[in-house]
Amino acid sequence: xxxxxxxxxxxxxxxxxxxxxxxxxxxxxxxxxxxxxxxxxxxxxxxxxxxxxxxxxxxxxxxxxxxxxxxxxxxxxxxxxxxxxxxxxxxxxxxxxxxxxxxxxxxxxxxxxxxxxxxxxxxxxxxxxxxxxxxxxxxxxxxxxxxxxxxxxxxxxxxxxxxxxxxxxxxxxxxxxxxxxxxxxxxxxxxxxxxxxxxxxxxxxxxxxxxxxxxxxxxxxxxxxxxxxxxxxxxxxxxxxxxxxxxxxxxxxxxxxxxxxxxxxxxxxxxxxxxxxxxxxxxxxx
Amino acid sequence: xxxxxxxxxxxxxxxxxxxxxxxxxxxxxxxxxxxxxxxxxxxxxxxxxxxxxxxxxxxxxxxxxxxxxxxxxxxxxxxxxxxxxxxxxxxxxxxxxxxxxxxxxxxxxxxxxxxxxxxxxxxxxxxxxxxxxxxxxxxxxxxxxxxxxxxxx
Numbered sequence: 001x002x003x004x005x006x007x008x009x010x011x012x013x014x015x016x017x018x019x020x021x022x023x024x025x026x027x028x029x030x031x032x033x034x035x036x037x038x039x040x041x042x043x044x045x046x047x048x049x050x051x052x053x054x055x056x057x058x059x060x061x062x063x064x065x066x067x068x069x070x071x072x073x074x075x076x077x078x079x080x081x082x083x084x085x086x087x088x089x090x091x092x093x094x095x096x097x098x099x100x101x102x103x104x105x106x107x108x109x110x111x112x113x114x115x116x117x118x119x120x121x122x123x124x125x126x127x128x129x130x131x132x133x134x135x136x137x138x139x140x141x142x143x144x145x146x147x148x149x150x151x152x153x154x155x156x157x158x159x160x161x162x163x164x165x166x167x168x169x170x171x172x173x174x175x176x177x178x179x180x181x182x183x184x185x186x187x188x189x190x191x192x193x194x195x196x197x198x199x200x201x202x203x204x205x206x207x208x209x210x211x212x213x214x215x216x217x218x219x220x221x222x223x224x225x226x227x228x229x230x231x232x233x234x235x236x237x238x239x240x241x242x243x244x245x246x247x248x249x250x251x252x253x254x255x256x257x258x259x260x261x262x263x264x265x266x267x268x269x270x271x272x273x274x275x276x277x278x279x280x281x282x283x284x285x286x
Numbered sequence: 287x288x289x290x291x292x293x294x295x296x297x298x299x300x301x302x303x304x305x306x307x308x309x310x311x312x313x314x315x316x317x318x319x320x321x322x323x324x325x326x327x328x329x330x331x332x333x334x335x336x337x338x339x340x341x342x343x344x345x346x347x348x349x350x351x352x353x354x355x356x357x358x359x360x361x362x363x364x365x366x367x368x369x370x371x372x373x374x375x376x377x378x379x380x381x382x383x384x385x386x387x388x389x390x391x392x393x394x395x396x397x398x399x400x401x402x403x404x405x406x407x408x409x410x411x412x413x414x415x416x417x418x419x420x421x422x423x424x425x426x427x428x429x430x431x432x433x434x435x436x437x438x439x
């Protein structure tokens with residue numbers, strides 16, 4: 001019997017009225033429109049020190065109806081955003097008279113696997129780029145268009161469209177490029193940094209208590225493979241940095257700015273923690 | 287806020303003629319041997335209000351992490367901390383007070399439980415919560431009074 005099972009039994013014994021309270025994530029398999037997703041994978045071994053043996057998708061922690069919603073792309077409300085993202089992909093903007101498609105053609109071919117390899121070292125900027133920063137770099141340099149403001153609808157939907165082209169492909173980022181390892185380390189420090197009046201770190205919920213319930217929320221491992229993700233609580237497709245900021249704000253702290261060095265480092269580290277899991281964008285969560 | 291200034295605030299409160307609500311400032315509370323023997327405010331704890339503070343999501347929000355069958359009408363009780371049924375059989379009032387004031391001084395720095403009457407908190411505290419405790423001294427005593435009623439599993 002592992003420690004967690006034991007802890008669950010102790011809890012159940014102490015509270016007969018709430019026998020269903022503590023629950024392991026389900027062991028079901030996720031197929032999206034018939035295509036199998038990897039929702040459990042051996043934790044990455046390099047660099048060493050991953051806290052889990054097995055990394056698990058947040059999908060496994062959700063209620064049956066939420067899980068079903070993600071498994072059927074007609075039911076998944078985030079697919080409307082992906083469809084809008086496709087329109088954005090094909091829309092000419094900026095003084096250069098280009099769309100994404102002008103250079104990148106058919107995203108189903110050219111973007112397949114790309115989303116699974118981000119964030120990625122950008123030598124010119126001297127920092128890791130996520131899809132959002134890469135889109136803005138393209139818009140500025142290639143399209144001669146204005147960069148998107150954080151969480152502009154087009155930014156979130158286009159990011160989701162690009163990531164969706166990697167649906168099912170496991171997350172794998174290149175930590176050997178440039179200075180990625182120092183960003184990984186900074187992100188790790190941030191992951192364990194306690195913030196705010198409530199004094200919680202990311203790890204407080206998503207590592208030490210993943211599997212427990214925080215009120216109605218079955219705490220997952222906090223992996224990023226489903227972002228941007230359709231969040232039922234917000235009735236909206238939500239970007240990763242929006243959720244980072246929301247989590248930090250919930251600790252009663254002032255969150256770092258979106259795409260700040262702090263949150264880019266955190267994105268690198270969190271992506272690594274979930275390596276091996278399929279991209280599920282747009283995932284459906286609570 | 288420095289210690290001298292905090293002290294002067296306490297003095298102001300005392301001289302303003304409100305000795306009945308004289309409070310111990312968060313930095314002045316001593317946790318000895320997992321217990322806070324002295325109440326943090328002179329007014330006696332009110333268990334009925336304590337039950338409200340316990341359940342209130344903007345105050346104690348205790349059900350976020352703890353099961354408590356005394357509030358079984360409240361749905362979705364958390365499992366991060368232990369169930370609190372019969373908690374008064376397991377802990378003295380002074381120990382419960384210490385746990386509520388600053389659980390990290392009782393269970394160690396790794397516990398998730400926030401210090402509800404402590405300014406020893408995380409970094410980057412949002413402006414509206416700066417230099418403030420999660421609960422007031424009165425709320426702490428009310429919650430402690432309520433917890434001492436949770437007897438018999």
